[in-house]
Amino acid sequence: MATTATETHAAMAPRPFRVARRERETADTWTLELEPVQGDPLQVAPGQFTMLYAFGVGEVPISVSGEPGGPLVHTVRAVGAVTEAICAAGEETILGVRGPMGNAWPLGTGGDVVVVAGGIGLAPLRGVVYDLVRRRDAFGEAALLYGGRTPADLLYRDELERWREPLQVDVTVDAAEPGWEGKVGFVAKLVGSARFDPAAATAFVCGPEIMMRTSAEALLERGVPAERIFVSMERNMQCGVGLCGHCQLGPTLICRDGPVYRWDEVERLMAVREL
Amino acid sequence: MTRVIEPAALETLVEALRERGYRVLGPTLRDGAIVYDELESAAELPAGWTDVQEPGSYRVERREDEARFGYAVGPHSWKGYLLPPRLRLWQARLNGNGLEVAEEPLDETPLAFLGVRSCELHAIGVQDRVFVGGRVQDRDYAARREGVFLVAVNCIEPGGTCFCASMGTGPRAEGGYDLALTEVLDGEHRLLAEAGSERGAELLAELPGRDATDGDLQAASTAVDAAASRMGRQLDATDLHGLLRRNLEHPRWDEVAERCLTCGNCTMACPTCFCTTVEDATDLTGQTAERHRVWDSCYSVEYSHIHGGAIRPSGRARYRQWLTHKFGTWHDQFGTSGCVGCGRCITWCPVGIDVTEELTAIRATDGEANHGDD
Amino acid sequence: METIDALLREVPVFRGLEPAQLELIAGCGSNVHFDQGAVLFREGDAADIFYLVRHGTVALETYVPARGPAMIETLQPGEVVGWSWLFPPYRWHFDARALTDLRATAFDGACLRGKADADPRLGYDLMSRFAQVLIERLQWTRLRLLDLYGHDGD
16 A cells, blocks of 8 residues: 555546657558656656557557657557547647556566567567667677568568667568568568577567467477566556456456566466457 | 444434534435435435345345344445446646646545445455555545445345355454444344444444343344355355366356346446446537546456457356456455355346356366367 | 588478488488579479578569569578479479578489388378478468458457
8 A cells, every 4th residue: 555646646647748759650550759748758668558648539558669768659550549549649749648557578688589579569579679789788699570461561660670780680571562572471480590599588579469379389499488488468458557457367457467478477368268 | 342222323323423524325225125325314224124135136025123224235335435437537628738637626525334234344345455455546446435434234134145154254244344233133123333443432432322231242143143044145165266267168158158148237236346447528629628437347348349359259258257357366366356245246137147056067067178169 | 511411400391300311311402502583493393392491581472463473471591492392293383582692402302202102101201291391381371361460450
């Protein structure tokens, strides 16, 4: 019960943020940089999320995708009324923010690191990639394996090129367009040929559940221990602070105990249909 | 120190609470059911009424006596006052320089609950763990809950769907109250009153009555013990957490799904179900917006919706979610069972699904699995 | 320079085969090099060879009229390129093109089929290993068919 008044207060009321920068990533996905209208910037860690409020329309959980220690950045895909409103928010638009909520990807120091991302799942992992690049000498092998739907659906294309120097970057698409000279195939397949020592590696996986499951299986097949594979789970969220019940995944509340879980914590739960 | 008061002294109790500024809430007969509402007088208590409850069935009947608390529990629970079914959380206004968000002012009217059963005390405790026991507290719940004056009533008339004795949550209130009453009907209609707090003792001292004799205590104890042995339902509650965890694919889920209407009545009637959702709206000018929090139910398809679809589209999965949460994963999340054995979910289920029967059926064929059509 | 023997021991498709079998297979292999853009084989041609990718990437393609070459899948180091040499009608179903500078080991399919005919045990092992390759290709393809990153499945 050692909750401070401010924490209780901040839990439910959105705080106004201004869209400082907006950049189109793909046909339906935008990256927004947000700055508080007043007061200190939010301290967020890669893996966490905020509840992002479009005035009068509603609120959605969106992972942070900025640089650790940097401004609040969200990459949002327009898939419903609220995300459409957020994506349409031009510079200077005011959005509400609650959070940050949830836990962070446990990127420590040392060892090899494998980042496996599918689709919009690269956004929650971008902060990990920034951190890896910034502290490159602190790690052994570092691989980013990224699968998209088509070449036009790939996020952060300029950065992907820049990351090729410090990291092994392997990008694949499910379906190629004419002119694509990169890889075509399911992202989990890239695990087989990435360069890392399974016994020394930690893996961070984010994307649709089936993609995370097959990627985790490929990582296990390579010999990465289950307790060093981390995934990020998604469920309906309303309150973001463990009070509304919506984000239950069996024994856990994703907003309170996740969204980042060790593979051995969720493998059994993900195997149960409609849990 | 236990005192004995006459039924008429309940009027003094209500008056004393109202004089102290409490909004007194308690049972009253309305629309053929014993419900909770604001009481201006003890005369509004359902004197001489009882309830007859069976799966999918509830009706009130006259008693042969004038017992004030001679019924079990009705469709309402106290959560309606601590977690209002609909609550505005805040209002926001767009102005040139941003967004002004004004949180809804807290309703700090002190509340007194009169006639809280042991199962309901436990239910309040269960919700306390959810709303004020974690890292983030619910400010509205905390404000309403703080200082609630609790007048408990030990059960002497268990209902046909009650199973608190199986859940270890009743019928005797063991603590967490300001006053506990036991109604004794053995010829001399009287109530034993015991204080559980300092303010309870102060109030008790203002009630006309006498000290309890050994005979009074014995009579009260016998009545409550008898209630424990007359529970309408029984349940083997041994490790339900483990039982449900290993039976997520039990064929019983398919079977119960054929009967369950996924109406969500059980979640509304349940005194511990706490799920809510939010509704956002703007006024017609589009300049002000507000958010309401409303009760939600895991039986709705929308409850689990993420973009693309619902996580639990089938009734089987939604019934399983509710039952496994209530009796199983609640332990993982909040350290207790989510069930207090009040029986409301059984009584108010329109098709009479009985959780004790469902759990017993699963236990009887523990480990039987139906992996569907893969 | 690694020997073909050593390569065979490492690649998933032949992992666990007996040394004598590996030696037989290696006897049908030779190291090859393709420049970026080179065509390894063409759809419809007779299939009498398969490759193990050592370095580089191979694209499997088909030609779609009015659209041009469509890339079906890419294959990377450690993967097999080509299974049509083992199954009638022994003709390529797709084009294979080196997406990058490519080093691979080529295996003579007719040579291997001959050895398999003479040694049914080897034939069974080869058949089951290539069946595994087909199963994996099928599974990865099925996952892509789900269009997981599309609007409805993400």
